[in-house]
Amino acid sequence: MSLLNLVLKSLASRKLITALLILSIGLSSSLLIGVQKIKQSAKQSFSQSISGTDLIVGARSGDIQLLMYSVFRQGQAVANMSWVSVESIRDFPQVDWLVPISLGDSHKGYPVLATTRGYFDHYRYAQKKALSLKQGRVFSSPFEIVLGAELAKTLNYNLGDSLYLSHGVSHGHSHLHKSKFTVVGILASTATPVDKTVHIPLEGMTALHAEDETEFCTHSKLGDQGLRPSSVTACLLGLKSKFSIFSVQRRINDWPDEALMAIIPGVSLARLWSSMRTIDSAFFIITILVTIIAFIGLLLVLFMSLQARQRELAILRTLGAHPSQLFLMLSLESLIITGTGVLLGLGFMSGLGQVLGPILEERLGLILSLSTFSSTELYLALAIIGVGGVTSLIPAALAYRKGKGEGFISL
């Protein structure tokens, strides 16, 4: 019989305690790995809210502020940028495409984004994924709208439904615009703020605000010069070459006619994310503490079992076991417990991922890849097993010392 066999039989004789230990280490390791995963997924979902856009241009303010309202529809712009500037920037030789966006209105608390058809062609999220329509088509006249997936689902809108927009961003009954909009398209889910956005043509918004002032309402076709906006909130910019990003950015920042700024979305997203690092590390510390508690439990049980097994160890010693073999047995024991615990934790996580993954993606827009494990998680798992091994050294060393002094058991 090998020592490993002996250890396994010994563990099997203490089924309940062993099972509870494995469970506690399993749960804490799945917590540790799970928090890492959620953090990663959140970061990923967050930083992939916009991609493929080289610069975002808006009135001069903070870069985070511009990012927040242009991408996340949070907060408000301090000022708009004039249409004249938009057209001048569009004429830069380095600019490939330009999509103006106008914010400020809302529908039942959901933000309204006025833009051009180019938005649907050029907006990218995640790994350069384009927006796609689940139903219907892109708007083609001023009073047509395209809804984000989540919004359409929550408010139960279908193609052909008509709705009114309200002025300003408010959840209450604020001033409603008079014109009626018709749903012509519903976008597929993207797990970005796009899902919660009402998209209308820029001309539609111009008309809304014109009618508010003049009581004038006209259902003209797109491209009508009369519905050209005087200003927009921001522009998304795509360049012909990535190498010109900084020169274009500098040129816009130094714009003489108006106080403008251009930001690189990826850079500002990273800055925003790092400002949330404290929450991030708080989470991590909590899970580390949970894991430490699990290991204190392990240590406690190992000590108790050492106490209860003094006689057993003494018998092994008189049969010729060297103290180092006793040491090996105890380390092996806790290594088996921690190893099994971590495996259980990983299994638990991927099982949970199967069940919770789709729900989280649907509700929170979190794309959790719980069933696959990255190298970080594997390192974390190995680290837990390593800590388990180190923890076991304490009772194992005690067993070794006891073994050295252990003689005959004579009563």
Place this chain on the structure above:
Amino acid sequence: MSIDALIQIKSLEFSYPNDPGFALNIPSLSIEKSDRVFLEGPSGCGKTSILNLMTGLMLPQAGTIDVLGSDITQLSAVQRDRFRADHFGIIFQLFNLIPYLSVIENIILPCTFSRSKRKKALQRSVPLGDEARRLCQGLDIAEELMQRPVQQLSIGQQQRVAIARALIGQPEIIVADEATSALDDERKSQFMELLIRECDRHQSALIFVSHDRQLKSQFASSYQLSELNTESASVTA
């Protein structure tokens, strides 16, 4: 100095570092390679210490201990453990067995720690379990008992399993430390009979340590521990 000496102790001095009240001082002790030796002594006279020293579990401060011709005080800790595993079979007073192993597994356990015992056991029967069964048959351990968890065995049955474990792999020396003290008189004589018979059959020498003088008659030679120890006056209980 006899070449046939089983164990030869010379000018041995031993005391526990944390117990200054106890000291063992044996100028000379020679146990012949005859067959059965009775070491007699009341509890507290240093029986356990002598056994620890003979089997290499502890080292004396001074003196030599020759076992089967080699001075075990000159061996390293690992060598002493291997020496004990290879040449000794040990029976205690009580609770000899590992509770989570079956009878058979308990019997073959010494072969885990001694390659020579394993080899010798396998020379007799393959696999090791069969050798354990063969030993059990000699000790009247019923087949049905062999599969049971050891806690379900009576003390008498447990002690018989302990004999089987001591005998496996034919060690040269069987040491029994107060092995009968938990048994009633009837069981005691049965146990002694079996132990001596099996030791003879397997050609193992038997060193039987006890305070029970009644058993002395069954042994060819006997030693009085309290007489051997010149420091016995200072022995504390």
